[in-house]
Amino acid sequence: MSAPLDYEVRIATHLDEHWATSLGCSVLIHEPDGTTTLRCRVxxxxxxxxxxxxxRDLGIDLISVRRDARHI
Structure with a gap:
């Protein structure tokens, strides 16, 4: 079994803080441009x-997904 990987997901709106837990992400950052960055370990x-x-099911526009080399 491989080690978990960290991802940074950017979406096109500010999410409420409770969504970090609901989505299984440990970090939720509201960016100044109105987007949200989620840092998630999968x-x-x-x-x-x-x-x-x-x-997708929340109807939120996805901006980017990238593997994050930093540890969460």
Whole structure:
């Protein structure tokens, strides 16, 4: 089994703080430009796709997803 991976997900709106826990992310940052950056640790690609599916289901525009080399 491989080690968990950290991802940085940017979305096109400010989310309430409670969404970090609901989405399984440890960090939620409201950016000055009105976007939100989420930092999430996922176990595998299936969990990442689940996270992205939940964001999609909320009707939120996804800006970017990138693997984050920093530790959360």
């Amino acid at each position: 176990q595998d690609q299936s969990e990442l796709h689940g996270l992205l599916g939940r964001i």
